[in-house]
Amino acid sequence: MSTLRFEAIKQTFNRKPVKVEEPARRSEIFATNVFHEDIMRQFLTKEAYQNVKDAIETGAKISRNVSDHISTGMKEWAISKGVTHYTHWFQPLTGTTAEKHDAFFDTVGPTSAIEKFGGGQLVQQEPDASSFPSGGIRNTFEARGYTAWDPTSPAFIWGTTLCIPTIFVSYTGEALDYKTPLLRALQAVDNAATKVAKYFDKNVTKVQATLGWEQEYFLIDSALANTRPDLQLAGRTLLGHSPAKGQQLDDHYFGSIPTRVLSFMKDLEIECMKLGIPVKTRHNEVAPNQFELAPIFEEANLAVDHNSLLMDVMSKVAERHDFKVLFHEKPFAGINGSGKHNNWSLSTNTGTNLLGPGSTPMKSLQFLTFFINTIKAVHDNEELLRAAIASASNDYRLGANEAPPAIISTFIGSQLTKVLDELEKVTDGKLSPQEKTELKLNVVGKIPEILLDNTDRNRTSPFAFTGNKFEFRAVGSTANCANPMTVLNTIVAKQLKDFKKEVDELIKAKKMKKDDAIFNVLREYIKKSKKIRFEGDGYGEAWEKEAGKRGLSNNRSTPEALKALVSKKTIDLYKEMGVMNKVEIEARHEIELEEYSMRIQIEGRILGDIARNHVIPTAIRYQNLLIENVEGLKHIYNEGFKEHSREQLDIIEKISAHIANINSKVNEMIEARKVANKIEDPEKRAFEYCNEIKPFFDEIRYHCDKLELMVDDELWPLTKYRELLFTK
Numbered sequence: 001m002s003t004l005r006f007e008a009i010k011q012t013f014n015r016k017p018v019k020v021e022e023p024a025r026r027s028e029i030f031a032t033n034v035f036h037e038d039i040m041r042q043f044l045t046k047e048a049y050q051n052v053k054d055a056i057e058t059g060a061k062i063s064r065n066v067s068d069h070i071s072t073g074m075k076e077w078a079i080s081k082g083v084t085h086y087t088h089w090f091q092p093l094t095g096t097t098a099e100k101h102d103a104f105f106d107t108v109g110p111t112s113a114i115e116k117f118g119g120g121q122l123v124q125q126e127p128d129a130s131s132f133p134s135g136g137i138r139n140t141f142e143a144r145g146y147t148a149w150d151p152t153s154p155a156f157i158w159g160t161t162l163c164i165p166t167i168f169v170s171y172t173g174e175a176l177d178y179k180t181p182l183l184r185a186l187q188a189v190d191n192a193a194t195k196v197a198k199y200f201d202k203n204v205t206k207v208q209a210t211l212g213w214e215q216e217y218f219l220i221d222s223a224l225a226n227t228r229p230d231l232q233l234a235g236r237t238l239l240g241h242s243p244a245k246g247q248q249l250d251d252h253y254f255g256s257i258p259t260r261v262l263s264f265m266k267d268l269e270i271e272c273m274k275l276g277i278p279v280k281t282r283h284n285e286v287a288p289n290q291f292e293l294a295p296i297f298e299e300a301n302l303a304v305d306h307n308s309l310l311m312d313v314m315s316k317v318a319e320r321h322d323f324k325v326l327f328h329e330k331p332f333a334g335i336n337g338s339g340k341h342n343n344w345s346l347s348t349n350t351g352t353n354l355l356g357p358g359s360t361p362m363k364s365l366q367f368l369t370f371f372i373n374t375i376k377a378v379h380d381n382e383e384l385l386r387a388a389i390a391s392a393s394n395d396y397r398l399g400a401n402e403a404p405p406a407i408i409s410t411f412i413g414s415q416l417t418k419v420l421d422e423l424e425k426v427t428d429g430k431l432s433p434q435e436k437t438e439l440k441l442n443v444v445g446k447i448p449e450i451l452l453d454n455t456d457r458n459r460t461s462p463f464a465f466t467g468n469k470f471e472f473r474a475v476g477s478t479a480n481c482a483n484p485m486t487v488l489n490t491i492v493a494k495q496l497k498d499f500k501k502e503v504d505e506l507i508k509a510k511k512m513k514k515d516d517a518i519f520n521v522l523r524e525y526i527k528k529s530k531k532i533r534f535e536g537d538g539y540g541e542a543w544e545k546e547a548g549k550r551g552l553s554n555n556r557s558t559p560e561a562l563k564a565l566v567s568k569k570t571i572d573l574y575k576e577m578g579v580m581n582k583v584e585i586e587a588r589h590e591i592e593l594e595e596y597s598m599r600i601q602i603e604g605r606i607l608g609d610i611a612r613n614h615v616i617p618t619a620i621r622y623q624n625l626l627i628e629n630v631e632g633l634k635h636i637y638n639e640g641f642k643e644h645s646r647e648q649l650d651i652i653e654k655i656s657a658h659i660a661n662i663n664s665k666v667n668e669m670i671e672a673r674k675v676a677n678k679i680e681d682p683e684k685r686a687f688e689y690c691n692e693i694k695p696f697f698d699e700i701r702y703h704c705d706k707l708e709l710m711v712d713d714e715l716w717p718l719t720k721y722r723e724l725l726f727t728k
């Protein structure tokens with residue numbers, strides 16, 4: 001009997017929801033473990049407090065002298081909360097977060113010691129960077145990497161460690177992390193958007209990008225998950241037959257949350273509250289054992305940090321509840337995968353959401369300006385946006401009839417489509433007073449109503465406008481949001497910069513009034529960016545054809561999609577906007593390709609191992625039982641045994657055929673890997689893995705899954721889909 005699987009299942013029978021103590025009001029514990037403004041005022045000198053505030057608001061430098069005051073204040077606060085260690089907390093290009101803890105403790109003589117945390121240790125550190133991916137940057141420059149404090153994301157306490165959010169760069173200044181380019185992109189969009197927003201409101205001095213992510217995930221009982229090498233090592237199942245009941249009945253979505261899961265969610269939310277992550281929404285998702293969590297949106301840099309932190313916290317809290325969290329985009333074949341919608345907008349220091357409804361016609365024109373410029377930016381850079389969400393794991397989800405396809409398009413709803421159609425007819429040149437009044441009344445004037453009543457939704461669009469924000473839905477659930485946010489904010493920054501230039505030119509050269517010039521430029525943008533707008537079913541084959549006709553890209557695989565990262569257009573764009581230089585871009589391209597090949601390589605190895613070490617021996621064991629049975633029948637019936645063992649013989653043969661197929665395919669796959677591993681060029685290797693190795697997965701899996709259906713359930717060693725998905 002397959003003892004491990006049944007042991008695990010038995011364990012799940014005795015699970016009880018873990019008791020979680022909840023505070024009466026969540027607001028009481030909110031951000032209690034965050035070094036935020038109020039705490040700073042309490043623990044810092046006036047000068048130090050002001051300096052941090054300036055650094056956050058204007059990017060002002062923090063002097064060495066002041067940094068000593070800040071670190072001392074931080075340390076005192078942390079110690080008052082039982083903290084013993086500190087760490088620079090950063091996001092290297094591995095996709096996870098990194099930390100190295102150091103104690104505050106320091107000796108001052110052979111027998112005496114103090115708790116110490118100097119300004120230097122706060123501001124800069126040098127982790128052993130050689131083990132993080134750098135795409136050759138460090139080799140080329142023989143430079144070491146260091147982490148540097150990012151005061152715009154507040155320090156926080158996790159457990160007994162003070163965590164200081166930092167960037168990670170090489171000594172020659174190249175970004176080695178996700179945060180550095182993001183901060184540069186946010187600066188670029190601030191610069192460009194502020195200038196455009198000033199057309200409408202002179203008081204605007206700063207524009208922030210806002211991000212509200214929605215995290216989807218699966219929760220699997222940890223005992224069951226531990227029986228599957230594929231879940232442990234690849235985060236997804238590489239084989240497993242679909243259960244008799246999947247998600248056909250739609251009985252899980254928004255259904256009542258199972259009690260064990262609810263107590264996990266409460267525990268998680270309490271931890272999030274203390275860390276200042278403003279989580280608000282929780283619910284069941286479409287697939288069995290799939291759930292979602294979403295916070296209130298925040299400034300994009302902080303929101304990105306909070307999502308990275310959340311994923312880490314989720315895994316840790318899940319352990320207390322005997323769950324394993326699966327962040328993978330497609331953990332189960334035939335069942336919906338997980339995404340991470342990135343809701344994005346721009347907001348001014350005066351409190352205006354630039355993609356939200358305003359009360360005056362001027363505010364509505366402001367909305368249209370940012371709305372149309374965003375569409376134009378997406379139109380001009382669709383391939384780069386696609387590249388921003390490319391990963392080996394997201395490839396399994398995109399276009400799988402449950403998630404947006406690999407084609408980027410934008411949905412805006414029928415009402416806004418009508419508005420853009422009207423604006424397209426605006427006179428070329430100066431507008432007459434009548435036309436302006438007409439526009440004011442019947443087009444621009446309708447905007448507030450339209451936005452307030454925005455019920456037009458299309459879940460199949462990868463980039464949909466949803467009333468007061470755009471929702472980038474194609475982002476994968478494992479992704480670090482920094483990547484898509486860097487791209488989106490950079491392309492919008494570039495677009496707004498160009499827009500400002502064009503409008504100013506019309507004002508100057510053609511002596512147009514400001515709003516005439518704006519209408520004229522927007523009209524052209526609407527015309528030029530039409531092909532990116534799509535209101536229909538994004539999952540259908542018809543759209544693929546139509547998109548092809550329109551000349552939109554459809555880069556299905558990651559290696560294909562990543563090409564856009566290193567195109568001349570992208571390199572020029574990032575250079576112009578000050579986001580990344582050529583060396584940084586090429587390094588990232590290489591890292592992503594390497595990561596792709598490694599993921600496929602690892603999956604190939606795991607599948608080969610499972611097929612050979614679990615599936616084939618189990619099938620043989622079952623086949624032997626059948627052979628014994630046939631021999632017994634022969635013993636009893638002599639020649640007549642054939643009639644009584646027809647079915648057994650048939651199964652015996654089928655098992656042999658599946659075993660032969662699995663074995664030969666695994667051999668072929670190993671040979672194909674050997675060929676791929678010899679390829680030096682990372683791009684060629686990634687394509688080889690994509691085209692020559694990945695196709696074996698489905699073939700091998702097919703035969704394994706057939707055997708799963710045939711072999712005695714008692715013998716089968718791998719926990720089955722129905723057990724993984726329906727144990728609550």
Ligand code: ADP
Nearest residue numbers: 210211212213294295296297343344345466469
């Ligand atoms: P729905 O799309 O279901 O109407 P909500 O309006 O509640 O949802 O928002 C969904 C997500 O969008 C939430 O995570 C929320 O934080 C985020 N969101 C709302 N407004 C903004 C905004 N201005 N900028 C960024 N994210 C936003």
Ligand code: MG
Nearest residue numbers: 214341343471
């Ligand atoms: Mg959503």
